Amino acid sequence: MQEQGSRGVAEITKKDLRGVALRWLFFNTSAWNWERMQHIAFAWSLLPVLKKLYQGKEELGAALKRHMVFFNTEMTIGSPIIGAIAAIERQRAAGEEIPDDTINAIKSGLMGPFAAIGDSLWASAINAILLSFAMGMALQGNILGPVIYAVIWVALTWYMMTTGVSLGYNLGVNVLDSEFLTPATIERVTRSLNILGLVVVGALSATFVSLSTPIQWTLQQKATTLQSILDGMMPKFLPLLWVGLMWYLHQFRNWSIMKLLGFTIVVGLVGSLLKIF
Numbered sequence: 001m002q003e004q005g006s007r008g009v010a011e012i013t014k015k016d017l018r019g020v021a022l023r024w025l026f027f028n029t030s031a032w033n034w035e036r037m038q039h040i041a042f043a044w045s046l047l048p049v050l051k052k053l054y055q056g057k058e059e060l061g062a063a064l065k066r067h068m069v070f071f072n073t074e075m076t077i078g079s080p081i082i083g084a085i086a087a088i089e090r091q092r093a094a095g096e097e098i099p100d101d102t103i104n105a106i107k108s109g110l111m112g113p114f115a116a117i118g119d120s121l122w123a124s125a126i127n128a129i130l131l132s133f134a135m136g137m138a139l140q141g142n143i144l145g146p147v148i149y150a151v152i153w154v155a156l157t158w159y160m161m162t163t164g165v166s167l168g169y170n171l172g173v174n175v176l177d178s179e180f181l182t183p184a185t186i187e188r189v190t191r192s193l194n195i196l197g198l199v200v201v202g203a204l205s206a207t208f209v210s211l212s213t214p215i216q217w218t219l220q221q222k223a224t225t226l227q228s229i230l231d232g233m234m235p236k237f238l239p240l241l242w243v244g245l246m247w248y249l250h251q252f253r254n255w256s257i258m259k260l261l262g263f264t265i266v267v268g269l270v271g272s273l274l275k276i277f
Helices: 014-027 039-053 057-066 080-093 098-140 144-177 182-207 227-234 237-252 257-273
Strands: 216-218 222-225
Touching: 014 039, 014 144, 039 057, 039 080, 057 098, 080 098, 080 144, 098 144, 098 182, 182 237, 216 237, 222 227, 227 237, 237 257
Parallel strands: none
Antiparallel strands: 216 222
16 A cells, blocks of 8 residues: 555655656656657656556546656756656645646746756766766776776766755755755856866866877978977967867867767878878
8 A cells, every 4th residue: 555645645755756766867868859858758757756646547647748848957966856846746636736837837947947057067067077087097097997987977976866856855846946046046156167167178188188290390400390389389289279179160060079079080090191190
């Protein structure tokens, strides 16, 4: 038998919320499409809670249909949204009049702020910091580099998702009133994290992007190398130019990652044959 609350509605346990977080962890971009993006993954992740709240086939079907609308956010930092919606669904199952439009409006109002913070904090800053640590070990021939990265990334992601889902469920609709989600706070946090991310990417570029030229010439019986001149102007000048070119092509010319990789390989091969690089 299901544990019942004070209003005869099934209680949502920590185990249920962990099940939601586990589904969201593995399936947050499954069946992703350009029309509604993460809608199927959101409904699938919430399904264990919906099954406990709505016993009838029609009620359960209506609940799933309610969440088959457009939804898209950063998956890890945005996990409180699915917890908050689980709490709101329980309120609705308990008899409170909460229209479908209200539930979808709450999702729409939350996904943007969480995406802004999540993309800056998780997808950029934290991921770049972990990669810099792991890449440093890998370049030294330490096989533990990629292993440590994978273990730490999965552990942090799982912790953030389970904590986020539980936090969202405890706050419920009050998550909208959080001071952390005010426009001014989001702007400050996003700007700070973007600066941090740029600093990390700059350090990664200077450390791991290797590009030099063997071009040299003799003047008055003295050999001069182009690389020494560039180093005198700015150390790592060529790697900086190459990273800037990659950013320009990706940002303003809409080149895909695979196209950039192919371009890099071709330039490297041609430059090596012509003894430019």
